[in-house]
Amino acid sequence: MRVIIEKERAEKNNRARVDLLVRMNHEMLTPMNAIMGMAQLLQMSLSNAPGDLDDAEKHVNGILSSSQYLLRLIYDLLDVSGKQEGSFIITEAVFFRNEMFQNILKRGIGRDAARKQQKLIFNIDTAIPLQLIGDEERLAHVITNLLTNAVKFTPEQGEIQLNASVHEKDEENITLRIEVSDNGPGISQEKQDEIFCLFAQGEEDCMGEQTGIGLGLPISKRIIEMMGGKIWVDSKLGDGSKFTFTCCLKYKN
Numbered sequence: 001m002r003v004i005i006e007k008e009r010a011e012k013n014n015r016a017r018v019d020l021l022v023r024m025n026h027e028m029l030t031p032m033n034a035i036m037g038m039a040q041l042l043q044m045s046l047s048n049a050p051g052d053l054d055d056a057e058k059h060v061n062g063i064l065s066s067s068q069y070l071l072r073l074i075y076d077l078l079d080v081s082g083k084q085e086g087s088f089i090i091t092e093a094v095f096f097r098n099e100m101f102q103n104i105l106k107r108g109i110g111r112d113a114a115r116k117q118q119k120l121i122f123n124i125d126t127a128i129p130l131q132l133i134g135d136e137e138r139l140a141h142v143i144t145n146l147l148t149n150a151v152k153f154t155p156e157q158g159e160i161q162l163n164a165s166v167h168e169k170d171e172e173n174i175t176l177r178i179e180v181s182d183n184g185p186g187i188s189q190e191k192q193d194e195i196f197c198l199f200a201q202g203e204e205d206c207m208g209e210q211t212g213i214g215l216g217l218p219i220s221k222r223i224i225e226m227m228g229g230k231i232w233v234d235s236k237l238g239d240g241s242k243f244t245f246t247c248c249l250k251y252k253n
Contacts, residue, residue: 186239
């Protein structure tokens with residue numbers, strides 16, 4: 001009887017912790033979005049202002065970069081807490097292929113790559129239907145995470161490439177194959193076996209920047225598996241990395 005009571009108490013405490021985490025993250029989203037919005041408006045004002053404002057623009061870019069990092073971290077924590085409480089689900093809705101990739105670039109990927117003078121290449125196979133059915137936000141989350149990591153770990157003037165193609169297709173269903181490759185420092189075999197585990201971290205990038213807390217790739221793996229696909233990495237130290245995943249969607253003719 002005592003064991004049952006202790007178990008129930010532990011489960012209750014765990015639910016309380018998860019609930020607190022969810023509420024804290026939702027509370028943080030509002031001010032974080034406000035900070036990013038105001039920083040973006042300031043950035044636009046500076047771009048149209050006369051005179052030498054390079055230092056001011058550099059500071060605003062720093063605000064936006066840090067804000068975007070925190071925003072991604074908040075969403076990752078929300079996804080982790082959702083997994084723990086069983087509310088981590090995949091939804092289905094019609095979305096447009098081109099708009100999804102355009103929106104991904106608007107999340108700051110393009111600007112961050114430009115800041116490091118990196119070449120960012122998107123190769124989207126025209127055989128992919130214009131209208132797809134699936135969880136656009138989850139899919140975009142995975143792609144954004146892979147591109148963000150690629151930009152972070154690739155040195156200045158490096159190259160990042162995204163290839164999207166049709167892996168399989170029938171009259172109603174389609175499996176996409178997405179590849180994100182870079183010419184960064186690469187990942188050791190030892191780390192490759194760990195990076196998809198919760199809270200694991202990859203190699204430190206060439207600029208010594210923070211590598212995160214190890215949520216992005218495990219969450220991406222969970223999303224892809226729930227979408228009927230799989231994700232893996234091909235890499236070796238000193239020779240860049242290529243992350244590949246497949247995901248199953250439906251499509252409209």
